[in-house]
Amino acid sequence: MTESLIWWSIAIYLLIAIGIAIMSRQGPSESMSGYFLGNRQMNGFVSALSYSATTYSAFMMVGLAGLTYAGGVGALGFEIIYFAGVSLVAIFGPKFWAVGKKFGYVTPSEMLGHRYNSKHVAMAVSIASCIFLIPYSAVQLAGVGYLLQGITDGAITFTTGVVLATVIAIFFSYIAGIRSVMWTDSLQAIMMIVASTLVAFLVIQGLGGFGALFDTLATEHPQSLTVPGPGLFSFVTFLGLTIPWFFFSISNPQVSQRLFMPSSLRSMRHMLIGFLVFGFIYTMVSVLWGFSALAAFPSLASADLATPTLLASEFVPPVLGVIVMIGIMAAAVSTIDSIMLTLASMVSRDVYANVKPNVSEKRQLLVGKFVVPVIALMALAFAELQLDLIAVLSVAASSGLVAMVPALIGAFYWKRGTGVGALVSVVGTSAFVLLMYATGNSLLGLPAGVWGIVVASVLFVGVSLMTKPHQASSDAFFTAIAEELGKKRRTTTDQATKEAAA
Numbered sequence: 001m002t003e004s005l006i007w008w009s010i011a012i013y014l015l016i017a018i019g020i021a022i023m024s025r026q027g028p029s030e031s032m033s034g035y036f037l038g039n040r041q042m043n044g045f046v047s048a049l050s051y052s053a054t055t056y057s058a059f060m061m062v063g064l065a066g067l068t069y070a071g072g073v074g075a076l077g078f079e080i081i082y083f084a085g086v087s088l089v090a091i092f093g094p095k096f097w098a099v100g101k102k103f104g105y106v107t108p109s110e111m112l113g114h115r116y117n118s119k120h121v122a123m124a125v126s127i128a129s130c131i132f133l134i135p136y137s138a139v140q141l142a143g144v145g146y147l148l149q150g151i152t153d154g155a156i157t158f159t160t161g162v163v164l165a166t167v168i169a170i171f172f173s174y175i176a177g178i179r180s181v182m183w184t185d186s187l188q189a190i191m192m193i194v195a196s197t198l199v200a201f202l203v204i205q206g207l208g209g210f211g212a213l214f215d216t217l218a219t220e221h222p223q224s225l226t227v228p229g230p231g232l233f234s235f236v237t238f239l240g241l242t243i244p245w246f247f248f249s250i251s252n253p254q255v256s257q258r259l260f261m262p263s264s265l266r267s268m269r270h271m272l273i274g275f276l277v278f279g280f281i282y283t284m285v286s287v288l289w290g291f292s293a294l295a296a297f298p299s300l301a302s303a304d305l306a307t308p309t310l311l312a313s314e315f316v317p318p319v320l321g322v323i324v325m326i327g328i329m330a331a332a333v334s335t336i337d338s339i340m341l342t343l344a345s346m347v348s349r350d351v352y353a354n355v356k357p358n359v360s361e362k363r364q365l366l367v368g369k370f371v372v373p374v375i376a377l378m379a380l381a382f383a384e385l386q387l388d389l390i391a392v393l394s395v396a397a398s399s400g401l402v403a404m405v406p407a408l409i410g411a412f413y414w415k416r417g418t419g420v421g422a423l424v425s426v427v428g429t430s431a432f433v434l435l436m437y438a439t440g441n442s443l444l445g446l447p448a449g450v451w452g453i454v455v456a457s458v459l460f461v462g463v464s465l466m467t468k469p470h471q472a473s474s475d476a477f478f479t480a481i482a483e484e485l486g487k488k489r490r491t492t493t494d495q496a497t498k499e500a501a502a
Contacts, residue, residue: 002318003155006148009322013330014168017184021175032106032361036345036368040101042182042261044270050185051258051271052278053192053334055248060286061196061328062143062307068290070303071232072224076287078233078241083279085246086272089259092250093268095412096259098484099477105260107342108253108408109350115411115477117470118419119354121426125404126346128430129253132400134375137339138382139397140332141165143304145383147328150308151321159384165329166380169336170373182261185337188330193278195323199316200285203292206315216295224294240447244398247453250408251401254335254342265485336379344371399437402452403429406460412481414464415474421464429456 033039042050068075096111105111109129113122141162148161172184207213214225223230228238250256262268292315293306300309307328311321348368353359403426410417432455436448443451 013326041263044267047271048274049189050182051275053185053189054338064286065290065307066303069306072229074229074233081242082245098481100260102480107346108256116419117473121422122350124426126350132397136397137379140336141383143332150305151312162383185334192327203315240449244449254338344368347371399449400433406457418464418467418469420467421460424463425460
């Protein structure tokens with residue numbers, strides 16, 4: 001796989017992706033909803049592919065493969081826990097969609113601020129999301145850097161890969177906002193799943209087939225096939241990684257914001273089903289990548305080099321290898337795009353607009369577009385630190401974002417929850433998690449991933465019980481859910497009756 005082949009492949013991908021992004025435009029987006037939510041008119045197929053490309057980023061083929069290389073079969077269990085957590089979308093998704101349609105929410109933080117009648121809650125959630133998601137964005141950029149550096153044996157430097165991914169992400173975000181991101185995501189998701197699955201089978205065949213692969217692992221790396229594995233995982237470590245990951249689909253705003261976008265509940269249902277199929281296949285492929293790299297190259301300097309080393313090896317034809325490389329790079333860019341747009345919408349909608357009341361929506365949109373490259377540059381600076389184990393860094397970000405989980409659950413299921421409780425929970429837990437990571441990520445032998453959800457729950461429930469809820473906003477919120485979902489059920493029943501009569 002030559003350097004010129006890689007650069008030409010990137011150029012061809014960019015031409016195709018830019019063409020798709022431009023075609024996705026439907027005139028200038030002059031509203032926050034239009035630019036950041038696609039006017040809430042995304043269909044199920046595009047939503048499923050975009051949700052998949054956004055969620056399964058550089059973390060999977062670089063991070064999860066690396067985690068499998070370093071930690072063995074425990075990495076599969078870790079990812080399956082996340083997969084189980086996607087069931088939360090089936091529970092919370094229709095409710096997000098209902099209140100988003102009723103009240104015109106653009107961001108999850110705006111929704112929480114309105115539910116608890118507190119602009120300070122909206123601001124706190126937005127700022128905490130920036131603190132924890134900028135490092136997660138950096139993880140995606142680092143994934144591209146490691147990928148290009150590993151494939152070319154250093155001919156393309158880590159910094160070159162990081163800068164390239166940053167420029168592409170900013171460009172796609174500006175073409176048509178979330179519409180261009182979602183349509184390019186669709187292209188990227190198809191590339192990801194087809195190319196990576198095909199190449200995984202080629203690599204395994206090159207190693208002698210599934211039987212030979214697992215015989216090699218059982219003989220030379222037996223601990224990789226057992227629990228707790230070769231040393232990376234212990235029960236406490238596993239728990240600390242999986243608890244934040246289980247709540248990923250509702251705690252990460254770049255993901256939960258997608259629940260406002262489908263044109264209907266039917267589209268949301270198609271999005272979830274499509275994502276689950278995609279996710280299962282991609283999870284198994286990524287784990288097999290890690291095991292294959294361990295069998296073929298057992299002495300890599302860094303576990304995150306597992307995928308780049310495989311792609312540059314004799315097991316993978318150069319053309320297929322470069323297609324997989326483009327798919328991984330595109331997935332990372334997709335996640336960065338989504339995070340940048342989500343954080344930009346939160347800063348403009350829930351911080352700037354609350355600091356300057358009555359500011360026009362056009363002005364909010366302008367501020368949001370200004371914030372996009374600022375977030376990208378901050379992520380780039382963080383990525384240049386070149387911290388190891390992408391998967392662990394990804395979960396570290398989610399450990400902080402669990403601060404929002406009790407307030408989110410309470411918003412839909414506990415009328416007694418208060419704005420003060422939500423605010424103290426978010427601010428207190430965010431500070432607590434940051435302190436834990438700054439001082440060693442352990443308290444009484446338990447990591448931040450375990451303590452985060454415990455502290456957030458205790459603070460939210462405890463403070464809420466000591467303060468008074470805003471009854472009017474709570475009642476309006478629950479009434480909107482009942483009305484919107486009831487209306488949809490009545491429409492579905494009427495359609496079924498007509499079809500039966502016909």
